[in-house]
Amino acid sequence: MIFIAIIFIFIGVLFSFLGSLGILRMKDTYNRLQTSTKATTLGAFSTIIGVGFLNPSWFFKLILIAFFILITSPIASHSLARASHKTGIKLEENQFDALNNENGEKK
Amino acid sequence: MRESDFNVGKFFAFLFVLILFLFMLSPLFEEGDGAKIDKNLSDIKNRVSYFHSLKSVKEIERILSDNNDFSKYREITDSAKTVIFGESKDLENGTANLVTSIVLDYRGFDTLGELIVLFISILGLTIILSTLSFAKFEEPSFLQITGVKFVTPFMILVGIYIFLHGHLSPGGGFPAGAIIATATLFSLIGCKFNYRVSNLKFIESNAGFFVILLATLGLYFTGSFFGNYLPTGIVGKLYSSSLILIIYSLVGLKVGAELSVGIKTLYNGEKDDDR
Numbered sequence: 172m173i174f175i176a177i178i179f180i181f182i183g184v185l186f187s188f189l190g191s192l193g194i195l196r197m198k199d200t201y202n203r204l205q206t207s208t209k210a211t212t213l214g215a216f217s218t219i220i221g222v223g224f225l226n227p228s229w230f231f232k233l234i235l236i237a238f239f240i241l242i243t244s245p246i247a248s249h250s251l252a253r254a255s256h257k258t259g260i261k262l263e264e265n266q267f268d269a270l271n272n273e274n275g276e277k278k
Numbered sequence: 279m280r281e282s283d284f285n286v287g288k289f290f291a292f293l294f295v296l297i298l299f300l301f302m303l304s305p306l307f308e309e310g311d312g313a314k315i316d317k318n319l320s321d322i323k324n325r326v327s328y329f330h331s332l333k334s335v336k337e338i339e340r341i342l343s344d345n346n347d348f349s350k351y352r353e354i355t356d357s358a359k360t361v362i363f364g365e366s367k368d369l370e371n372g373t374a375n376l377v378t379s380i381v382l383d384y385r386g387f388d389t390l391g392e393l394i395v396l397f398i399s400i401l402g403l404t405i406i407l408s409t410l411s412f413a414k415f416e417e418p419s420f421l422q423i424t425g426v427k428f429v430t431p432f433m434i435l436v437g438i439y440i441f442l443h444g445h446l447s448p449g450g451g452f453p454a455g456a457i458i459a460t461a462t463l464f465s466l467i468g469c470k471f472n473y474r475v476s477n478l479k480f481i482e483s484n485a486g487f488f489v490i491l492l493a494t495l496g497l498y499f500t501g502s503f504f505g506n507y508l509p510t511g512i513v514g515k516l517y518s519s520s521l522i523l524i525i526y527s528l529v530g531l532k533v534g535a536e537l538s539v540g541i542k543t544l545y546n547g548e549k550d551d552d553r
Contacts, residue, residue, distance in 0.1 A: 239432075242425065245421075246421055249419070249422070250422055254416075257416060
């Protein structure tokens, strides 16, 4: 039981570390959002599952917390990306934007 | 003064506030024997705070060995020797959370001052912002609408839980009010739920009024402002600390309604409100 818990917590810590590394490495707002939210969702989720294996009496509460993280984190990243696109923040290297029309103007 | 300005309700409210104010001032004009401090406690060395302000362990041990009477001030209960969670009855104010008993019992007047400071700041905010005009907000997307509709009831539930358990667990009225105000902000931005400012003002003013009323009744029953006059139950139960539970719930409602009014005026000013 403890061995499984340690494996889950290790995966969570690894993904959280990679997400924070991605914030430093990526050049652009959208890429940073992608690395941070995806990695943090998986990192927090597997850490919570690991703690649930360590202490099985908390498992129901921890499942609830993981469920709320799974719901709220993608919506938060979606609204951040949407707001930054609407205010006109551009990509760093590739200027092609699928949401704009052929002349490069906003729809 | 025109006749249309005169209102019977306003007149009685003013009279009631005047009577309350005079009643609060009444201890100043009484001739008494000063503050009621126990003769044993008038010696500073017998007080609990003196014990806690000593820094070295050796000095504490020396005092404990010298003065055997001192040990009784370290216990909170009257009958039992130690406080047992879920069994001890009739404690000083019945809270399991020490911070809450300090914030709302020993220093209740300070909390009332904080409430008034928050009220005045929100008042200034609404007065200034209601004269300005604001830019239009973006329409929320489908994901935001569904997410907000799912999350907002749970946020209000968590806020109510936190102010109801203010005497048992960390938290209390102010963070609970902040959580409720965040939920109203979500519902305003996410799914355009247009709540009325007048209802919030009703909740806020009545909660503030009842906080001061209950505290003043403590002046009548126990002789001190914010005194506990209802029975304090068993430690650790939900209905344990008598007045602290009620006042913290009122504080949570007041802060939540106040911050929601501020958010609403930040959103579109008070002009668009249909009153």
